[in-house]
Amino acid sequence: MITLIQNEWIKLWSKKRTWIFALFILLITIGIAFFFKSVIFDMDAANDENWEQDLEEEIAVQEEIMADEDADEWQVENAQMTIQQNEEMLASGINPNKTNNMIFLEETFPFLASFITLFSVIVASSIVSSEIDDGTMKHLLIRPYPRWKFITAKLITTVGFSLSLIVVLLVSNLLIGTILLGTGSLSTEIMVNNFETTPYLSTVGEVLPARVGLYVLNVLMFIIISFSVSILFRSQTLAVGIGIFILFGTNIAQSFNVLLADTSWYQYIFLPHLSLPEYAIRDEILPGVGLAFSIMVLSVYALVFLGACFTYFQRKDFAE
Amino acid sequence: MSEAVLDIQSLRKTVHKGKNIVEDVSFKMHKGEILGLLGPNGAGKTTTIRMIVGLIKRSSGSVSINGTDMDEDSQTCKRQIGAIVENPAFYDYMSGWKNLQQHARMAIDPVSDERMQDIIKLVQLEDAIHDKVKKYSLGMKQRLGVAQALLHQPSILILDEPTNGLDPKGIRELRDYLRELADQGISTLVSSHLLSEMQLMCDRVVIMEKGRLIDETVIGELDQSDEQKVCIVAFQCRVDQIQEAKALIEADSEIELLHIEKEQTLVLKLHEATIPDVNKKFVEAGIDIYAIERKKTTLEEKFLSLTNTRNMTDIKEVQS
Ligand SMILES: Nc1ncnc2c1ncn2[C@@H]1O[C@H](COP(=O)(O)OP(=O)(O)OP(=O)(O)O)[C@@H](O)[C@H]1O
Ligand SMILES: [Mg+2]
Numbered sequence: 001m002i003t004l005i006q007n008e009w010i011k012l013w014s015k016k017r018t019w020i021f022a023l024f025i026l027l028i029t030i031g032i033a034f035f036f037k038s039v040i041f042d043m044d045a046a047n048d049e050n051w052e053q054d055l056e057e058e059i060a061v062q063e064e065i066m067a068d069e070d071a072d073e074w075q076v077e078n079a080q081m082t083i084q085q086n087e088e089m090l091a092s093g094i095n096p097n098k099t100n101n102m103i104f105l106e107e108t109f110p111f112l113a114s115f116i117t118l119f120s121v122i123v124a125s126s127i128v129s130s131e132i133d134d135g136t137m138k139h140l141l142i143r144p145y146p147r148w149k150f151i152t153a154k155l156i157t158t159v160g161f162s163l164s165l166i167v168v169l170l171v172s173n174l175l176i177g178t179i180l181l182g183t184g185s186l187s188t189e190i191m192v193n194n195f196e197t198t199p200y201l202s203t204v205g206e207v208l209p210a211r212v213g214l215y216v217l218n219v220l221m222f223i224i225i226s227f228s229v230s231i232l233f234r235s236q237t238l239a240v241g242i243g244i245f246i247l248f249g250t251n252i253a254q255s256f257n258v259l260l261a262d263t264s265w266y267q268y269i270f271l272p273h274l275s276l277p278e279y280a281i282r283d284e285i286l287p288g289v290g291l292a293f294s295i296m297v298l299s300v301y302a303l304v305f306l307g308a309c310f311t312y313f314q315r316k317d318f319a320e
Numbered sequence: 321m322s323e324a325v326l327d328i329q330s331l332r333k334t335v336h337k338g339k340n341i342v343e344d345v346s347f348k349m350h351k352g353e354i355l356g357l358l359g360p361n362g363a364g365k366t367t368t369i370r371m372i373v374g375l376i377k378r379s380s381g382s383v384s385i386n387g388t389d390m391d392e393d394s395q396t397c398k399r400q401i402g403a404i405v406e407n408p409a410f411y412d413y414m415s416g417w418k419n420l421q422q423h424a425r426m427a428i429d430p431v432s433d434e435r436m437q438d439i440i441k442l443v444q445l446e447d448a449i450h451d452k453v454k455k456y457s458l459g460m461k462q463r464l465g466v467a468q469a470l471l472h473q474p475s476i477l478i479l480d481e482p483t484n485g486l487d488p489k490g491i492r493e494l495r496d497y498l499r500e501l502a503d504q505g506i507s508t509l510v511s512s513h514l515l516s517e518m519q520l521m522c523d524r525v526v527i528m529e530k531g532r533l534i535d536e537t538v539i540g541e542l543d544q545s546d547e548q549k550v551c552i553v554a555f556q557c558r559v560d561q562i563q564e565a566k567a568l569i570e571a572d573s574e575i576e577l578l579h580i581e582k583e584q585t586l587v588l589k590l591h592e593a594t595i596p597d598v599n600k601k602f603v604e605a606g607i608d609i610y611a612i613e614r615k616k617t618t619l620e621e622k623f624l625s626l627t628n629t630r631n632m633t634d635i636k637e638v639q640s
Contacts, residue, residue, distance in 0.1 A: 003425045011422070014414045135409030139468070142373040142405070143426045144398035317376035319367075 004145065004153035005160075012123070012157055021119040025165050026172050028115065032108050033176040036099075055086045062086075088201060100184025101177030102204040105170070109211060110277060112169055114247070117219050120162040121243030124226040127154045128313075129236040138318055147314050155227055162219050166212070192281050202281075210280040217295070218276040222246065224302045225270075228309035250274045257286055267293070270301045323387065324348035325507045326372075326476055331381035333367055333531075342367045342531045345381070349476070349509055352502045356518035357511040359528035365511040366406055368528070369480050372509075373403050385476060399428050402474035404482055408465025412454040416445060416464050419453060420471060427472035439467045442497065458485035466494065470501075477501065477508040483517055495521045551592045552578065552615040555599075556585045561607045568605055569598075587615060 012018050062079035065071050071079075128151060131137040140150050186205030222243060230239030253271045260266040267286055273294040275285065284290050326349040333342040342364040349355045357365050370376045372383050374394060383390040385397040410419045420440070424431035440449050443463040448456065456464065462485045469477060477498075483491045498508050498521060512518050518525050527535040557565050562584055569577050569586060575598065576589040590598060595612070602609050 007422050007425055010418070011411060011414070014411070014418065016413070134411075135407065136411060138375055138405050139409065139423070140426075141375055142398060142401065142403050143423075144395040144428060145426070146395075315377070319370060319376055 001149055001153065004149055005156055008127070008153045008157035009160065012127070012161060018123070018161070021123075022165060022168055024119075025112065025115060025168050029108075029112055029169060029172045030176050032112065033104065033173075033180050036104060036108070037180045052090060055090055059083050059086050100182045100188060101174055102184035102186065102188045102208075103190060104177040104181050105173050106190060106204050106208050106211070108173065109169075109208070109215075112173070113166070113215050113219075113277075116162060116165045116169065117222050117247055118244065119165060120158065120219050120223050121226045121247065122240055123161050124155075124158045124223040125230040125239030125243060126236050127158055128227070129230045129234065129239070132234070132318075133236070141318060148310055151231070151310065151313055155223070158223050158227065159220060162223065163216070166216065166219075170212070207280050211277050214276040214279055217298075218274060221270075221274060221276075221298050221302060224305055228305035231309045231313055246271065246274060268297060270298060273297050323351070325351050325386050326509065327382075327384045328368075328372065329382045329384075331368060331371055331383070332379045333364075333371060333376065334379040340379075340531055342371070345528070345531075345533050347526050347533065347536070349507050351507055352505045353524065354498055354502050354508045354510065354522045356522035356525035357509060357528060358513070358515060358518050358525050359511075360513055362530075363513075363528040364531040365513075365528055366480055367531075369403070369405055369478055369509075369511060373401060373405060373478060374398065375405060399472075400475045401478060402469035402472060402476070403478040403480075404465045404469050405478075405480050407484070408461055408468065410453040410456075410461065410464065412452065412456075415452055416440075416449045416456070416460075419464065420449075420468060423468050423471050429472065431471055435473075436471070439470055442470075443467045444493070459487060459490055462486055463490065466497075475506055477506060477510075479508065479510045481512055482510060483512065483514070491517065551595075552587060552589050553595060553598075554581065554585050554587050554611070554613045554615055555602065555609055556611040556613070557602070557607050557609055559584045562586070564605070565602065565607050568601060568607070572598075572601075 059082075062083050065079045066076055066083075128137075131140070141147060184204070186203065186208070188204045189201055190204055190207065192200055192202045192207065225246065226239045226243035229242050230236055233239065249271055254275065256266075257272055266272065267289050272286060272289075276291075276294060276298075278285050279291045279294070285294065328348070329346050331342055331345040332340060334340050345364075345368055347355070357368065359365050367376070371378045371381075374390065383397075385400055388396050390397045410416075411422070414422075417436075417440075420436055424436060440446055443466055445460065445463055445467065448460060453461065453464070462482065466479070466482060469479065482494060486494060498510070501508065502523075510518075510521060515525075524536065526533055555565070562580065565586055566577065566580065569575055569588060574590065574594065578587040578589055580586055588598070599609060599612065
């Protein structure tokens with residue numbers, strides 16, 4: 001089994017594509033860091049002693065909007081949220097213009113990680129089907145190993161690939177963050193705004209590890225789905241398509257969440273659960289649906305997908 | 321006769337709609353034997369080989385290797401097989417050497433670098449072995465395929481159309497090498513639709529058509545009874561002497577004149593042993609012979625009459 005994994009790992013990294021993916025993660029992280037430094041965070045303002053005044057001014061502006069009778073409902077809500085947030089920051093003395101590597105990592109991780117999900121979907125969809133298409137699979141299957149070992153090795157290799165990219169992301173992010181934005185610590189305080197409860201104060205140390213850990217589980221699920229679909233439907237394209245569809249689908253699902261939350265079946269669909277990292281900042285993604293339930297639902301789906309794909313692969317006739 | 325190293329009993333493959341593409345195929349291969357599986361395109365040779373190596377399921381029948389039933393212990397059986405099924409396929413983004421390494425790692429008994437070097441030398445790929453397989457010609461890939469199949473020192477070699485894409489020199493080398501292996505006790509099952517090749521390469525040939533075995537011929541036996549061996553030979557003379565030559569042949573009851581080609585070539589059916597006598601007869605009668613060419617041999621005729629296919633006429637070419 002170890003040799004099979006070793007073989008898969010060597011094959012994976014012998015492809016240019018794999019290196020391009022890794023390089024992309026590295027470059028986009030650096031790019032985002034410069035963007036953050038120059039556009040999002042105003043470094044001059046960070047040294048400005050008047051940040052409290054600025055926050056108060058903003059509160060005043062928002063209060064005017066609230067007082068305005070013509071204002072739309074969403075404007076009022078938005079204003080309310082901003083006021084709450086600003087008041088909270090004033091109360092706890094957080095300068096929103098001050099930043100450091102920790103805040104940078106916390107804020108950019110979800111966006112950057114979505115590229116890792118995309119690349120993982122591509123790798124998972126092609127790692128088996130490309131070998132079938134190229135005709136190299138038959139050379140593996142005539143060797144003295146049971147078939148399931150080959151696809152297990154491939155699955156493990158894909159997971160290893162995703163984990164490597166996550167490491168690349170974390171390390172490069174911390175390095176460039178430190179260089180451009182300075183050192184912070186895990187106890188750096190941040191405002192958490194999950195658009196449901198009132199914004200509350202937390203620390204990077206409380207949110208980030210959970211975010212990363214949950215992301216790993218989430219991407220594992222993406223891998224399992226794309227991997228299985230590519231085998232079951234014998235189509236790399238379909239698997240990548242479905243993977244990307246789900247990737248965007250989870251964002252769309254969040255808007256359905258409100259609509260469908262009351263139906264009895266919606267919580268058993270895997271789509272809403274595929275935004276596991278959300279649990280880093282909230283307890284429930286649907287009313288009454290917490291982390292444990294989500295993981296349970298996803299596990300059942302994972303088992304069904306893997307069961308189907310292993311059974312199919314074990315019996316398949318290779319006559320291509 | 322020694323014990324069969326490969327014993328195939330009533331293999332059958334039924335595809336959709338109950339069509340049998342291989343039916344009731346049984347044969348044995350002995351230690352150190354080179355066995356040919358001969359048949360026209362679509363006869364079911366590849367299907368039979370796929371069933372033997374376990375790429376597709378047998379609808380019925382059994383395969384045993386050195387007395388071990390494939391169903392009981394497929395790992396033990398597969399360890400002893402080295403195979404090329406249809407066109408050998410490789411990871412074209414890696415070098416030939418790295419491709420072989422992949423297979424070396426999968427071997428149950430370790431394969432030394434020395435062994436790899438030896439094999440590469442044998443198939444004469446030393447110069448190109450560190451190039452990407454992408455750059456290989458068809459013949460080079462075929463050679464690499466043979467190297468790959470031999471790498472783990474199997475006792476049974478199964479080669480599906482191994483001469484496909486090889487030049488005459490390559491074919492001769494392969495033939496010599498298979499003979500060498502046979503002398504070491506390694507048995508080879510080799511499929512082809514070219515009879516001439518089979519005749520030079522194999523000890524025995526089983527002939528397949530439309531999914532069934534239709535005949536079995538021991539080539540050695542044919543060779544031993546040269547006296548009795550009837551063959552077809554073309555004698556080329558000058559156009560102005562053709563009538564004279566024809567008259568001479570027609571006077572001999574032992575020789576059958578089949579037809580005259582291009583008004584200058586007599587195609588004769590005669591006993592192999594009498595070829596020199598016929599030549600002498602022409603010379604004594606003052607008829608100049610420009611070429612003597614053996615056309616089809618008896619096995620070829622047999623094959624043609626058995627399989628009754630037109631597309632087999634390309635046979636005569638490859639007499640390297
Ligand atoms: N999966 C399948 N479903 C239906 N028919 C099939 C399938 N695979 C092969 N066949 C048919 O079975 C027959 C035998 O095919 P096979 O590939 O074994 O022939 P072959 O003897 O290897 O021919 P060739 O010399 O062209 O390689 C062909 O007529 C082919 O169309
Ligand atoms: Mg074939």
